[in-house]
Amino acid sequence: MTADTFPFRETERKWQERWKALFRCDTAKTDGKYYCLMMFPYPSGDLHVGHGRNYIIGDALARFKMMEGANVLAPMGWDAFGLPAENAAIKNDIHPAVWTERNIESMKLQFDRWGVVYDWSREVAACRPDYYRWTQWIFIRLFRAGLAYREAASVNWCPSCKTVLANEQVASGACERCGSVVSLRKLEQWFFGIRRYAERLLDDLDRLERWPERVRTMQKNWIGRSEGVEVSFPLEGMGETLSCFTTRVDTIYGATFIVIASDHPLAAELLRRGGREEEGGAFIRHVRELQVQEREKAESTKEGFYTGCRAVNPATGAPIPVFLASYVVMEYGTGVVMGVPAHDQRDFEFVREAPLEIPVVQVISPDGSASPRLESAYVEDGIMINSAPYDGLGNREAMDRITDDLASRGLARRVVHYRLRDWLISRQRYWGAPIPMVHCSSCGSVPVNESDLPVLLPENVDFHPRGDGKSPLATVAEFVKTVCPSCGGPAERDTDTMDTFVDSSWYFLRYLSPRDERRAFDPELANRWLPVDQYIGGIEHAILHLMYSRFIVKFLHDEGLLAFDEPFGSLFTQGMIYRNGAKMSKSKGNVVSPAPLIEAYGADTVRIYTLFIGPPEKDAEWNDRAVEGAHRFVNRVWRLYTNHRELLDAGAAADDRVDPEALDEAGTALYRAVQVASKRVRDDVFERGFQFNTAISALMELTNELYLYVERNERFRAGDGAAARLFRNAVRRLVLLLAPMAPHLCEELWELFGNDGSIFRQGLPEPDSRYLKAETYTLVLQVNGKIRSKVEVEKDAPRETLEKLALEDEKIKRILAGGTVIKTIVVPGKLVNIAAKLA
RNA sequence: GCGAGAGUGGCGGAACUGGCAGACGCGCUGGACUUAGGAUCCAGUGAGGAAACUCAUGGGGGUUCAAAUCCCCCCUCUCGCACCA
Numbered sequence: 001m002t003a004d005t006f007p008f009r010e011t012e013r014k015w016q017e018r019w020k021a022l023f024r025c026d027t028a029k030t031d032g033k034y035y036c037l038m039m040f041p042y043p044s045g046d047l048h049v050g051h052g053r054n055y056i057i058g059d060a061l062a063r064f065k066m067m068e069g070a071n072v073l074a075p076m077g078w079d080a081f082g083l084p085a086e087n088a089a090i091k092n093d094i095h096p097a098v099w100t101e102r103n104i105e106s107m108k109l110q111f112d113r114w115g116v117v118y119d120w121s122r123e124v125a126a127c128r129p130d131y132y133r134w135t136q137w138i139f140i141r142l143f144r145a146g147l148a149y150r151e152a153a154s155v156n157w158c159p160s161c162k163t164v165l166a167n168e169q170v171a172s173g174a175c176e177r178c179g180s181v182v183s184l185r186k187l188e189q190w191f192f193g194i195r196r197y198a199e200r201l202l203d204d205l206d207r208l209e210r211w212p213e214r215v216r217t218m219q220k221n222w223i224g225r226s227e228g229v230e231v232s233f234p235l236e237g238m239g240e241t242l243s244c245f246t247t248r249v250d251t252i253y254g255a256t257f258i259v260i261a262s263d264h265p266l267a268a269e270l271l272r273r274g275g276r277e278e279e280g281g282a283f284i285r286h287v288r289e290l291q292v293q294e295r296e297k298a299e300s301t302k303e304g305f306y307t308g309c310r311a312v313n314p315a316t317g318a319p320i321p322v323f324l325a326s327y328v329v330m331e332y333g334t335g336v337v338m339g340v341p342a343h344d345q346r347d348f349e350f351v352r353e354a355p356l357e358i359p360v361v362q363v364i365s366p367d368g369s370a371s372p373r374l375e376s377a378y379v380e381d382g383i384m385i386n387s388a389p390y391d392g393l394g395n396r397e398a399m400d401r402i403t404d405d406l407a408s409r410g411l412a413r414r415v416v417h418y419r420l421r422d423w424l425i426s427r428q429r430y431w432g433a434p435i436p437m438v439h440c441s442s443c444g445s446v447p448v449n450e451s452d453l454p455v456l457l458p459e460n461v462d463f464h465p466r467g468d469g470k471s472p473l474a475t476v477a478e479f480v481k482t483v484c485p486s487c488g489g490p491a492e493r494d495t496d497t498m499d500t501f502v503d504s505s506w507y508f509l510r511y512l513s514p515r516d517e518r519r520a521f522d523p524e525l526a527n528r529w530l531p532v533d534q535y536i537g538g539i540e541h542a543i544l545h546l547m548y549s550r551f552i553v554k555f556l557h558d559e560g561l562l563a564f565d566e567p568f569g570s571l572f573t574q575g576m577i578y579r580n581g582a583k584m585s586k587s588k589g590n591v592v593s594p595a596p597l598i599e600a601y602g603a604d605t606v607r608i609y610t611l612f613i614g615p616p617e618k619d620a621e622w623n624d625r626a627v628e629g630a631h632r633f634v635n636r637v638w639r640l641y642t643n644h645r646e647l648l649d650a651g652a653a654a655d656d657r658v659d660p661e662a663l664d665e666a667g668t669a670l671y672r673a674v675q676v677a678s679k680r681v682r683d684d685v686f687e688r689g690f691q692f693n694t695a696i697s698a699l700m701e702l703t704n705e706l707y708l709y710v711e712r713n714e715r716f717r718a719g720d721g722a723a724a725r726l727f728r729n730a731v732r733r734l735v736l737l738l739a740p741m742a743p744h745l746c747e748e749l750w751e752l753f754g755n756d757g758s759i760f761r762q763g764l765p766e767p768d769s770r771y772l773k774a775e776t777y778t779l780v781l782q783v784n785g786k787i788r789s790k791v792e793v794e795k796d797a798p799r800e801t802l803e804k805l806a807l808e809d810e811k812i813k814r815i816l817a818g819g820t821v822i823k824t825i826v827v828p829g830k831l832v833n834i835a836a837k838l839a
Numbered sequence: 840g841c842g843a844g845a846g847u848g849g850c851g852g853a854a855c856u857g858g859c860a861g862a863c864g865c866g867c868u869g870g871a872c873u874u875a876g877g878a879u880c881c882a883g884u885g886a887g888g889a890a891a892c893u894c895a896u897g898g899g900g901g902u903u904c905a906a907a908u909c910c911c912c913c914c915u916c917u918c919g920c921a922c923c924a
Contacts (some may be wrong), residue, residue: 003879200899214843214919221842221920228924246924259924302922319852327922337924345840346922419923542919612864614852618844619917629864632879639879683855694853697863704863780859785905787859825904830858835904 006638008602011748016112019743022758023062023117024071027512030528031160034070036062037508037568039537039545040077040124041101044084047110048591049610049622050577050584056610057574059116060692063740064685066760073529075511076111077124078104081132081432082500086463091433094457096431100127114594115603115743122514126503131510132433133454133502134520138552139436140447141559147193150445153424154184157469163179164428164469184288185469189426190435190496194551198223198418201550210570212617215542222543224419229403230334231412233258233311236319238273240266242311245333245417249406250345250399252315254363259304259325260352262287264335267307267324274308280324287326302327302350313338314411315387315402321356325445334419341377348377363387364395425499430463430472432497440484440491449485455493471495492823504545505552508532508567529565535568543571572690575619584622592622604742605631611692611741633696634745636703637738640731641749643710647724648731650754656729659722660771666713667726670705671771674730675701678767681737692741699738706730733765780831781806783815784838799826806832 027033029748038058041051078100092099102305104125111118124131142148158175165175166183175182181679181778194201205216228247235242242258250673260267262284271280283305290301304323311322320339327346341351342362351358362370364781368383384390390398406412426435434455436448448455458479463472471494473479509521512529516522549567559563576583579590597606614620641648660671680698684691709716709727716723732753739746739759746778750759773795779802783788789811793802803826806812812834819838826832 005878109856164902217843218919221923224923226923244924248924325922328924329922334924340924344924346924409841417923539918609864612851621851623865626851626865633864635879688855693851694863697853700863709879778859782858782905785858785903790859823904825858827905831905833858833904 003377003635004639004642005635006602006604006745006748008604008744011117012113012603013743015744015747016115016117018758019115019117020120022066022760023072023074023119024121025071025075025119027073027525027529029071032070032071033061033529033533034065035529035532035534036065036072036074037511037532037535038074038076038505039541040079040507041107042082042084043100043107043125044104045079045106046591047107047594048584049594049597049606052114052116052594052606053574053577053610053613053616054538055116056113056114056534056607057572057616057690057692059114060607060611060740061536061685061690062117063743063760064764067736067740067762067764069763071211073347073511074118075122075124075514076118076127077121077122077241077507078107079500079504079507079513080104080125080127081497081503083429083431084496086126086429086431090464091664096463097127097351097459098223100125106405110594113598113603115607117661119598122511124507124510124514126433126500126507127431129454129456130141130515130517131507132457132503133497134510135433136436136448136453136455136507137450137504137520138506138556139498140450140453142192142555143437143447145555145559147196147555148190148425149193149724150188150190152186153189153191155187155189155428155469156182157184157185163467168830181289181710187426187428187469189424189758190437190494191421192425192502192551194423194548195418195420197551197554198225198420200554201420201547204550204554204566208566208568208571211568212571212573215546215571215573218542219547222420222547224417226417228333228415228417229406229412230415231314231338231406232410233314233320233338235270236310236312238309242266242322243334244336244338245415246338247285248340248383248399249402249412250390250395251340251343251363252313252402252406253339253390254340254342254361255313255315255320256318256341256359256361257320257347257351257354258311258322259334259337259339260307260322261328261330262305262324262326264329270307270309270322271324276306276308280305280307283324287324288349290326302346302353304354306355314409316405321358325350331421332419342374343377343379345377345379348374358558361386368392383404423499423501423551425502426496428469428471430457430461432500433457433503434473435496435498437494438482438484438491438496440487441488442489443484443486443491445494446484446486446491452485457497471497473497493616501544501548505548506556508549509556509562523561523563530562531566531569533566534570534572536572536574538576539573546571572617574616575614577613577620577622579622581621592624597627601627601631602634602744604634604745608634608696608742612696614693616690616692632740633700633703636707637734637742638745638749640703640706640734641752644731645738647728648753652728652754654754656725656732658726658729660768662722663726664715666709667715667723668727668771668775670709670730671768672734672774673702673705674765675769675771677737678733678765679772680762682767695737696741699734702730702734702737706734735759736762777829779805781809781812782831782833783812785833788812788815795829797828799828802826802828802832805832 006487038054062072065072078098085100089096139148148400158180160178160180202225205219226247228245231244232241233244271277277791304325305422307322309322310319313320316630339347341347341360363386364382365385366382370385381395384393384395384398393663403412436455438446440446461472461476480492482491482493509526512525513522553567554565556562582588582590584591588738594606663671677698681695684695735746735749747759776792776794778790779793780787789809791805803824816836819836821834821836823835
């Protein structure tokens with residue numbers, strides 16, 4: 001005979017259908033609102049169990065919150081623009097829109113199968129015109145505010161595929177598809193001026209207390225604020241000066257050369273004046289090649305080329321050579337660096353290989369006297385030397401004085417630099433939101449009239465790469481050709497599309513009024529429902545998506561459209577699921593598909609295992625065998641019902657009143673186990689941050705207790721009424737506590753118990769705090785920190801009693817015999833430790 | 840190189856403010872029920888030892904009556920950033 005198992009196949013569909021109404025959120029009611037948001041996925045078609053973790057955590061949380069009486073908003077949508085749709089289209093000859101919509105349908109079914117439910121009436125998809133219309137609208141708002149501008153910028157170009165490559169298509173300087181070396185091409189592109197928000201994006205990180213420290217640190221480093229000084233170095237025999245950014249102006253007396261980026265605007269001019277144009281050009285090309293090649297290789301070399309020109313060190317008055325160098329980049333600071341070999345490791349390495357002899361002048365030393373020979377750059381603080389008027393000062397103080405003195409001569413100013421770049425949003429791609437701009441020969445770049453939005457993506461487009469670096473949209477004459485919204489003359493549309501991060505930087509606003517045809521979002525609803533109470537997603541979006549969303553929300557706030565200026569109040573980043581030591585991916589062939597697992601074990605088993613696998617914020621290794629443990633647990637809970645149908649069926653189950661005072665010893669133990677489990681589940685989920693793994697283990701323990709109670713309690717076995725009521729009470733509470741994690745099982749049991757309405761409208765059991773501690777506990781007796789004995793004591797026994805018990809314990813007495821007790825430490829509830837000198 | 844996180848049985852992991860290391864689960868062992876068990880139920884399961892005990896939280900030091908937990912040094916792994924001037 002086989003034991004009863006939960007008939008999950010019959011049960012799952014039934015509840016999945018009924019839950020759709022349960023998750024329909026009435027946003028007009030904001031009392032107890034809880035906006036539970038999971039990052040919307042790219043509709044790639046197939047979800048694996050690693051993706052599932054995100055959604056299962058979110059779904060369990062939403063259900064726990066519902067049981068706490070919250071009005072939960074849990075919407076879902078699709079980050080549906082992007083490269084894979086185009087790739088699939090090229091490969092399978094299917095239109096990206098068709099491919100995407102097909103995938104969306106299939107993924108919705110996959111969510112259903114997991115028992116993961118959303119308010120689908122709010123579904124949005126970034127690729128649908130009623131959504132991207134408003135993405136375009138945001139672009140125009142940014143443009144009007146002066147935060148969207150056009151500038152020439154480099155793109156990755158594959159000379160053999162003859163196409164522009166996205167950064168993710170470039171692997172260590174080579175085209176991901178064909179392996180040829182990627183080169184750079186300059187194109188006119190659109191940028192968003194996120195740098196103007198750098199300071200606020202940085203400062204406001206401090207307010208995001210409920211974000212992981214890790215994410216805040218990553219954003220902080222990404223913004224990369226750095227305080228320093230810009231110093232002017234006049235070029236010898238020329239009118240111009242070179243402006244250097246430095247954070248170590250205290251070392252300026254040791255600046256014995258200048259290095260500039262090879263793509264610096266003055267580079268060519270300097271080479272010409274130095275009479276070294278030809279060789280210099282070759283060097284510039286060489287550096288450009290280095291930049292696209294392997295990073296480590298490029299970084300280890302400190303190659304330089306003498307321009308033939310010299311600049312004057314404004315502090316010493318000495319002429320110093322100007323070099324082009326591979327290690328200076330135009331993107332940071334001013335693209336010009338003063339070379340201080342004695343105090344900067346890179347400069348130190350540079351002079352060793354430099355084509356000219358360059359003096360190494362030490363200007364800071366630990367003790368005020370120069371070191372005989374530097375083995376490496378001295379980068380610590382110290383005493384100033386070789387720095388004329390500043391000798392003897394601490395370098396920190398000298399830094400201020402030198403800055404002031406140079407500034408008074410008009411040669412320096414204090415500046416703050418950020419590493420954060422403006423956001424390049426142009427993509428030479430088909431499958432994205434068209435940039436709603438028109439280029440007119442007389443008016444320049446003009447935004448499309450808002451009433452003419454959306455600028456629709458044309459459908460019949462050949463999106464195979466064309467070889468000229470332009471977007472496929474450029475081939476569609478009827479798209480390109482238009483009239484200027486400003487002067488009415490003939491003009492051309494911008495043919496690039498927007499980075500998909502633009503789409504995802506505001507979708508959380510759209511969920512509140514997804515079908516609104518008059519505006520992107522309803523400010524009133526948005527102000528009432530945001531910031532998002534809980535955002536859940538992968539750590540891979542720690543920087544870009546989260547930073548861009550913060551930027552857009554701050555911008556909309558500044559436009560007076562939103563009252564808040566941070567989108568996500570609390571952020572949770574779940575860990576990834578690995579298998580065979582690697583991240584799950586199709587290319588590695590280690591994906592675990594949920595469908596066969598759900599087929600074999602049921603959705604609740606897969607959910608329980610996924611939540612039980614480990615702390616949700618940490619990475620975890622998927623173990624096929626361990627899934628069976630979750631399955632056993634689900635069935636053990638089910639059998640509590642089937643083994644005791646007569647006690648739990650409708651009618652009987654209603655009466656679960658328990659008088660804890662009147663219970664026998666085993667009964668009290670079970671009653672207490674229920675209270676402990678209730679407390680632990682609540683704490684693990686709400687207080688300790690979604691620790692579903694330990695919450696489940698608490699419920700496994702309670703289940704084990706119930707089995708033992710049935711097995712061992714004579715009164716229960718004899719059909720005692722009070723024992724039966726206690727059993728019912730315990731099982732009902734177990735089912736309530738488990739419901740958010742194993743919803744199909746528990747909803748079904750709840751109905752079998754004779755209840756009307758969803759279990760998710762029930763409150764979570766409150767622990768009876770009088771019964772969280774046992775009447776007695778095991779007091780540990782230690783001598784010199786080592787456990788020597790144990791004794792059962794009453795829970796409220798006073799310290800004196802505990803000490804007395806310890807000293808009178810036979811084992812302890814034997815050990816202490818002949819020795820001297822130095823000190824006795826009594827920790828009520830835990831232990832007594834006797835520090836003693838033993839014989 | 841810089842920054843962050845981690846290292847605990849055969850495995851995944853517990854241990855919340857320093858206080859019985861190994862909860863819970865997987866696996867394994869034994870038993871019960873059974874024609875049978877790969878179902879189910881019960882029990883055992885860190886290592887060594889016959890036992891008393893001893894040793895065990897990456898390694899080494901330290902603080903403390905007491906350390907997985909706090910401090911110092913070192914090793915390994917993962918992630919992020921990376922010529923940041």
